[in-house]
Amino acid sequence: ETGVTQSPTHLIKTRGQQVTLRCSSQSGHNTVSWYQQALGQGPQFIFQYYREEENGRGNFPPRFSGLQFPNYSSELNVNALELDDSALYLCASSSSFGTSGIYGKTQYFGPGTRLLVL
Amino acid sequence: AQKITQTQPGMFMQEKEAVTLDCTYDTSDPSYGLFWYKQPSSGEMIFLIYQGSYDQQNATEGRYSLNFQKARKSANLVISASQLGDSAMYFCAMENFGNEKLTFGTGTRLTIIP
Numbered sequence: 001e002t003g004v005t006q007s008p009t010h011l012i013k014t015r016g017q018q019v020t021l022r023c024s025s026q027s028g029h030n031t032v033s034w035y036q037q038a039l040g041q042g043p044q045f046i047f048q049y050y051r052e053e054e055n056g057r058g059n060f061p062p063r064f065s066g067l068q069f070p071n072y073s074s075e076l077n078v079n080a081l082e083l084d085d086s087a088l089y090l091c092a093s094s095s096s097f098g099t100s101g102i103y104g105k106t107q108y109f110g111p112g113t114r115l116l117v118l
Numbered sequence: 119a120q121k122i123t124q125t126q127p128g129m130f131m132q133e134k135e136a137v138t139l140d141c142t143y144d145t146s147d148p149s150y151g152l153f154w155y156k157q158p159s160s161g162e163m164i165f166l167i168y169q170g171s172y173d174q175q176n177a178t179e180g181r182y183s184l185n186f187q188k189a190r191k192s193a194n195l196v197i198s199a200s201q202l203g204d205s206a207m208y209f210c211a212m213e214n215f216g217n218e219k220l221t222f223g224t225g226t227r228l229t230i231i232p
Contacts, residue, residue, distance in 0.1 A: 043163070
């Protein structure tokens with residue numbers, strides 16, 4: 001079983017640029033969630049995608065957008081980068097198939113992408 | 119709104135001792151799940167254990183157990199026989215059923231000393 005993968009692992013951008021982060025979900029998972037983790041803090045929910053539709057969004061501005069593809073992989077796009085966007089971006093996948101047991105909905109995380117905005 | 123509070127920013131424990139990491143939560147929803155994740159310095163969040171709000175028994179997974187006290191809204195993680203490899207950040211998180219957004223606490227940095 002393949003786990004959650006993310007690319008790239010590290011990225012350096014300058015203020016005002018745009019960035020795209022990628023995530024491949026764990027085999028059998030149809031839901032992808034994105035989180036932002038600033039240094040020294042817990043992860044903050046950005047948004048979630050289920051069956052290629054946005055299924056919930058946290059308190060992030062519209063310049064944070066995403067996509068989910070038919071194979072359930074996902075992209076996070078951030079436009080007009082700001083210095084405060086520097087963080088670890090975590091992708092998590094889960095399965096919403098069936099209703100038996102909570103383990104079907106446990107979110108499994110990838111290794112993250114470290115973004116530095118200069 | 120959900121809220122998770124972890125009051126121990128850092129802990130140092132001797133190897134082979136039992137460790138208790140504190141977590142309290144706040145939610146008005148009666149249906150929720152509580153999770154603990156481990157985050158080594160590499161950054162990946164590793165799922166450890168889950169407790170549902172309607173579960174009658176405390177969850178256990180190998181050396182990990184969750185001390186769930188619903189009336190006190192606490193969900194402490196207990197690690198038995200700690201090992202050097204347990205040194206990491208530990209996050210408590212919750213979700214309300216039907217809303218898969220995880221709300222995380224600020225974490226506890228655990229350091230195991232030989």
